[in-house]
Amino acid sequence: MRIGDLAAATGASARSLRYYEEQGLLTSERSAGGQRGYPAGAVERVRLIRSLLAAGLTSATIREVLPCVADASIRTPWLAARLAEELERVQVQITELNRTRDVLAGLVESFSGTAGTVPSATRV
Amino acid sequence: MRIGDLAAATGASARSLRYYEEQGLLTSERSAGGQRGYPAGAVERVRLIRSLLAAGLTSATIREVLPCVADASIRTPWLAARLAEELERVQVQITELNRTRDVLAGLVESFSGTAGTVPSATRV
DNA sequence: CTAAGACTTGACACCGATGTCAGCTTCAAG
DNA sequence: CTTGAAGCTGACATCGGTGTCAAGTCTTAG
Numbered sequence: 001m002r003i004g005d006l007a008a009a010t011g012a013s014a015r016s017l018r019y020y021e022e023q024g025l026l027t028s029e030r031s032a033g034g035q036r037g038y039p040a041g042a043v044e045r046v047r048l049i050r051s052l053l054a055a056g057l058t059s060a061t062i063r064e065v066l067p068c069v070a071d072a073s074i075r076t077p078w079l080a081a082r083l084a085e086e087l088e089r090v091q092v093q094i095t096e097l098n099r100t101r102d103v104l105a106g107l108v109e110s111f112s113g114t115a116g117t118v119p120s121a122t123r124v
Numbered sequence: 125m126r127i128g129d130l131a132a133a134t135g136a137s138a139r140s141l142r143y144y145e146e147q148g149l150l151t152s153e154r155s156a157g158g159q160r161g162y163p164a165g166a167v168e169r170v171r172l173i174r175s176l177l178a179a180g181l182t183s184a185t186i187r188e189v190l191p192c193v194a195d196a197s198i199r200t201p202w203l204a205a206r207l208a209e210e211l212e213r214v215q216v217q218i219t220e221l222n223r224t225r226d227v228l229a230g231l232v233e234s235f236s237g238t239a240g241t242v243p244s245a246t247r248v
Numbered sequence: 249c250t251a252a253g254a255c256t257t258g259a260c261a262c263c264g265a266t267g268t269c270a271g272c273t274t275c276a277a278g
Numbered sequence: 279c280t281t282g283a284a285g286c287t288g289a290c291a292t293c294g295g296t297g298t299c300a301a302g303t304c305t306t307a308g
Binding site: 249250251252253254255256257258259260261262263264265266267268269270271272273274275276277278 | 279280281282283284285286287288289290291292293294295296297298299300301302303304305306307308
């Protein structure tokens with residue numbers, strides 16, 4: 001598939017896909033004319049990249065950690081520790097986010113207590 | 125308390141505290157010489173601001189939403205809808221983050237399956 | 249063959265919270 | 279009063295992923 005197809009399939013812009021490649025997160029073969037071609041599996045890989053980015057991992061970190069996804073043979077102890085570290089970070093983030101959500105939910109709750117029912121969000 | 129004390133109490137830098145004030149998230153009275161003074165309650169307020177920022181709310185959004193925390197009388201339906209919207213956003217973020225965590229956890233798991241036990245993160 | 253649409257590289261811009269530096273003022277302890 | 283620590287304002291820098299524009303090249307339908 002070409003870059004436009006991959007973009008459409010993943011929701012990432014072509015710009016971002018080139019950036020991922022530039023950062024060593026994604027590879028492609030080139031056509032005779034120099035245009036990128038991707039295997040079908042690239043869709044899943046890009047999805048993973050995006051979710052890790054959304055989780056606050058930096059592209060440099062993803063580059064360190066990603067290879068082991070595709071290639072189980074290179075799973076070194078160092079990589080295991082690195083992964084565990086990132087997992088821990090995400091876990092902490094989730095915990096804090098849950099606390100924040102509870103605060104927000106409490107506020108929304110207090111509104112409904114005052115107004116009777118929760119106003120429809122579409123009814124601004 | 126002065127700005128340095130508030131910074132120490134909250135973990136925010138003095139720079140950030142001034143920024144919060146500039147953005148209308150935080151107020152202070154000034155001494156005769158122009159230096160900021162905060163009531164004790166400011167600590168809690170700054171903590172809230174920081175957790176909302178960490179949850180991905182922008183300072184502009186927080187400015188809209190924050191007043192209702194301190195002043196229940198200004199809770200308009202519009203504000204309720206706004207809050208609900210942000211709550212939803214945070215909830216979505218948490219859901220996606222949970223998925224990502226599961227992926228990472230699965231990877232770590234696969235390591236321990238290969239190596240026997242989970243390597244201690246402190247044992248790099 | 250041709251033309252339109254997709255792709256390429258390279259460069260610059262942006263956002264938003266925070267860091268940092270400079271130059272000056274204020275506060276408080278001795 | 280003196281002096282060093284702490285504050286003040288204002289400005290500029292940073293980071294990282296993404297948007298966007300320009301000028302040129304490929305691809306493919308007709």
